[in-house]
Amino acid sequence: MSHSLKLLSLLADGRFRSGEFLGRELGLSRGAVWKQIQGLKNLGVECHSVKGKGYRLAAPLELLQPQSILASVDECARNLLPDIEIHQEIHSTNRHLMERLGALQCGHVCLAERQTAGRGRRGRPWVSPFGRNIYLSLYWQYSLSPSELSGLALAVGVAVAEALHALGVEGAALKWPN
Structure with a gap:
C-alpha cells in the first residue's frame, strides 16, 4: 500500500x-x-x-474496498459481476477496459478513486477529483444495436442516483457529460 x-x-x-x-x-x-x-x-x-x-x-472519506463492495452485492448480482477492479488512480476507467477488451468477461467492473484523463462527450475533459464521485465503467455485451441503446446511459445514471438516495446518500445527482 x-x-x-x-x-x-x-x-x-x-x-x-x-x-x-x-x-x-x-x-x-x-x-x-x-x-x-x-x-x-x-x-x-x-x-x-x-x-x-x-x-x-475536511470531511470523512470512505475509500473503495473490494470486500465491502462485494459484501453489499446480493448473490444474483455477484454472479453477473465476475471481476471488480479498484484503482486508486487511473487514466480513465473506460479507456482501461477498452484497452483490454479481448481479455474481459461480460460484467467486468472497473472503479477508481480518481481519473487523470477521463473524457466526456466529444472527447471533452471530465474532471475527476479524488474520492468525490463514482468513477465506474462496466463491460457488457449487448445483442442490440447502438441506436437501440441510446437512452441506456441516462437510465442507468438515474437508477444509480435513486439507489444512492434510497441508501441515505444526500445530494446524489447526475453530471451529464459536458
Missing part, C-alpha cells in the same frame, strides 16, 4: 491525528508526513492542520 493511500486510510474518519502518530504508522519523519499531506492536497483532498492537534481531512 502506498504512503498516500495508507495516510488516507489513517485520516479517513475525519479525526485529528498527530504528525508523530502518522509518522510512526507510516514509518516516516514528521517532515515527510507533511510532504505526504501536501501530496493529498495536490490530489484535491482537503486537509486541515492545527498546531498541537495534527492533521485531519
Whole structure:
C-alpha cells in the first residue's frame, strides 16, 4: 500500500491525528508526513492542520474496498459481476477496459478513486477529483444495436442516483457529460 493511500486510510474518519502518530504508522519523519499531506492536497483532498492537534481531512472519506463492495452485492448480482477492479488512480476507467477488451468477461467492473484523463462527450475533459464521485465503467455485451441503446446511459445514471438516495446518500445527482 502506498504512503498516500495508507495516510488516507489513517485520516479517513475525519479525526485529528498527530504528525508523530502518522509518522510512526507510516514509518516516516514528521517532515515527510507533511510532504505526504501536501501530496493529498495536490490530489484535491482537503486537509486541515492545527498546531498541537495534527492533521485531519475536511470531511470523512470512505475509500473503495473490494470486500465491502462485494459484501453489499446480493448473490444474483455477484454472479453477473465476475471481476471488480479498484484503482486508486487511473487514466480513465473506460479507456482501461477498452484497452483490454479481448481479455474481459461480460460484467467486468472497473472503479477508481480518481481519473487523470477521463473524457466526456466529444472527447471533452471530465474532471475527476479524488474520492468525490463514482468513477465506474462496466463491460457488457449487448445483442442490440447502438441506436437501440441510446437512452441506456441516462437510465442507468438515474437508477444509480435513486439507489444512492434510497441508501441515505444526500445530494446524489447526475453530471451529464459536458
